[in-house]
Amino acid sequence: MRLLWAFARPYSKVLVSALLLSLLVSAMALATPLVTQWVLETVAVGGSLRDPVLVLIALLILGAVVSWFQWVMLGKLAEDVVYDARRAMITRYLGARVFDLGRRGPGQLVTRVTSDTLLLNEAASNSIVGLVNRSIMVLGSLALMATLDLVLLGTTLASVLLVGLVFVVLMPQISRVEERSQASLGDLGEELTGTMRAIKTVKSSTAEARSFAELMRHVGESRRWSLKSVRIQAAAWTIGMAGVNAAVIAVLALGAYRVSTGEMTVSVLVAFLLYVWGLAGPVLELTEDLTALQSGLAAAARIGQIQELPVESELSDVSIVPATQPVEEDAQRRQDLPAPGAGSEPPAGWDGPALEFQGVTAGYGADLDPAVIDLDLAIPPRGHIALVGTSGAGKTTVLSLMQRFLEPSAGTLRLFGTPYAELSHAEVRGALAYVEQETPLVPGTLRENLLFSNPAASDQAVAEVLERLRLAEKVSSLPEGLDTRLTETNLSGGQRQRVALARALLAAPRILLLDEATAQIDGITEAAVHRTIRDHATRASVITVAHRLSTVIDADRILVMHAGRIIAAGTHAELLRHNALYQDLVGSLGLGPGSGAPRL
Incomplete structure (x- = not known):
């Protein structure tokens, strides 16, 4: 009542x-x-x-x-x-x-x-x-x-x-x-x-x-x-x-x-x-x-x-x-919300990590075991970091913590040196862009999907990212071009993944999060996507949850996770020489020793 x-x-x-x-x-x-x-x-x-x-x-x-x-x-x-x-x-x-x-x-x-x-x-x-x-x-x-x-x-x-x-x-x-x-x-x-x-x-x-x-x-x-x-x-x-x-x-x-x-x-x-x-x-x-x-x-x-x-x-x-x-109140509320990316820039002269975990423990319920335990992690302001490990190792949980989808039960996260607790969710996410593995489309046209994270992106920026991700030809074949309303049938799975990646890149994030963003893409297109990711990594951080060897090889640094902890870090060559779990993960793809172990 x-x-x-x-x-x-x-x-x-x-x-x-x-x-x-x-x-x-x-x-x-x-x-x-x-x-x-x-x-x-x-x-x-x-x-x-x-x-x-x-x-x-x-x-x-x-x-x-x-x-x-x-x-x-x-x-x-x-x-x-x-x-x-x-x-x-x-x-x-x-x-x-x-x-x-x-x-x-x-x-x-x-x-x-x-x-x-x-x-x-x-x-x-x-x-x-x-x-x-x-x-x-x-x-x-x-x-x-x-x-x-x-x-x-x-x-x-x-x-x-x-x-x-x-x-x-x-x-x-x-x-x-x-x-x-x-x-x-x-x-x-x-x-x-x-x-x-x-x-x-x-x-x-x-x-x-x-x-x-x-x-x-x-x-x-x-x-x-x-x-x-x-x-x-x-x-x-x-x-x-x-x-x-x-x-x-x-x-x-x-x-x-x-x-x-x-x-x-x-x-x-x-x-x-x-x-x-x-x-x-x-x-x-x-x-x-x-x-x-x-x-x-x-x-x-x-x-x-x-x-x-x-x-x-x-x-x-x-x-x-x-x-x-x-x-009227809704209109005022929209005016009061921070603009995309507001508060996400690093302080002037900042040369520390873009994102940092200090003793972070987190889980999905008090009656469940923690998904990550006492995690220490520093993400540099530039470069490509890959997270690998067996299923349940905590890789996706790390991405969820970064975006504040999940809050830690212990420890501290910092964005450009500022604790998450001192930042709003909008300020944290303003520094990030996320590409999900499922890559759902938001309701609307292709243009609305591309501009969803950054409505102010220019037509030139849109055209450039479509060209780099080999989507320009597909757009020209659609009946209304960028203004075509998207459905489950007018884009393939790989094209949806590239649309999601284009949306993230148009947001110009300081930190780009990829949850296996090339899983449904053919080899030729994947090469173009990797070139685009490498280019973005020269001026920002790229963090990938990796399940494919090509993604791992491209990374500047690979972090191996097991049971909620990071147990090893290095390049592909270094880990292949010195880490048994990584050898098993690579071997599961039939490309090295330890064949038959779980997939990455």
Whole structure:
């Protein structure tokens, strides 16, 4: 409820205005039976119907106008709530720590932003106003009934209290079932996302039937919980309607008897019946509002889990608190963020290491063994360093520490002599550029991918790097050149790797990190890539996690890792002569002694 109110609170004035309009509509609805009684009494005495009919017409027109304004106001409020919720979650996603975010599947994260926010919007806008308004409508009707006939009021109250008791019992069940339904929907999104990413593997393995069965299992689970929610809601609606109808029958029977005995007039009975019939709408709408509120509370609970994601730094530490003027605040926030590369230049006259590890220990959980242990490492401001070792040696962990994707549990990292703790994440990453082994493409065109790390790069710089990486011919063959929107099919794996490398080079980083950036590239193209990397290494640091012998031979210095530690360092020739593990690693490629050992 606190989170739900957090999204509604910035729009409290709108909520109050909508509530006042809603109450005005309710007041006019409550006045209608009294005016009807006026009409009947006027007919009974043979008076003029002009005034009561004009009042009825005025109530009709005014009610329609006020209702229109209320609907528009609540519709805008609902969209604002959705905007704020999505903005807050996306901000938290982008500011979260990489590995903490990775523990939640992308399907679950997407579901929070898409379907959960839609449930939240109804609860935070229409349901809040509707609950208050409909409750006042019911209480107002009962109060006016009391002025007409207390005996019939008692009969009506018995039905209303029965309906209220049913709501108290059923509504919490709806909340629990809706939460399970949304969780099942998130599981479906997770499974479908993974299947679509691996669609080639699915088809090549002729596993379509198995994938279909697994996906439909999640579809069926979501349907099962949704149907359970439908049955509970149907019970609430049915009992609510039955209660109102029972009240109408009881009032009609008892009222007719009282009219026959002269205890009340026909006009009073008609007015009372109109109020009882009028209760049907508010009671059933209360059911709908309470159902929507319970669904919204379930969605709010799932959205609230996003608040548990740890953020990286003060620049990304944005809690899920909506902005009253989100667009303007977002624009201001973008202006406040440091520019790419800001704070990444070494101090004037600096001649020390570009990046330094001092006694660094780090891991991926308190209950897991450290991935690197007491690591000391100094990266020179220029040159090419290669990290080699068997799987699990800690190579990728070193790159993650450099980029602050992972924080050390002990020891210190320094960038140009400044401890990481004194730098923001943006300042650290401004000195780095990273090329992943998977080389994912960012959504958008080829130009947007190339300029993603440095939007200010010139057309000439783009053309030069495309030429050096042998991509110029491919670009010219695309239907819209650099403005072609990239898909999984219009670039090969090797071309995607070169696009990622081009993006990193256009950022002009002081430290270039490569996680086997040539794994999918042919020999001729690889030579061009290595020339480009060697050229960059003459003026900056290049650090490579290496799995290919060609990358190792090119490096100025090779660091051999084993069990989270650096056990040897030297050139290819030196290590081949003096280090047994390195000999085994090279031998695993069939190019030296020790054949049969693990790959690099």
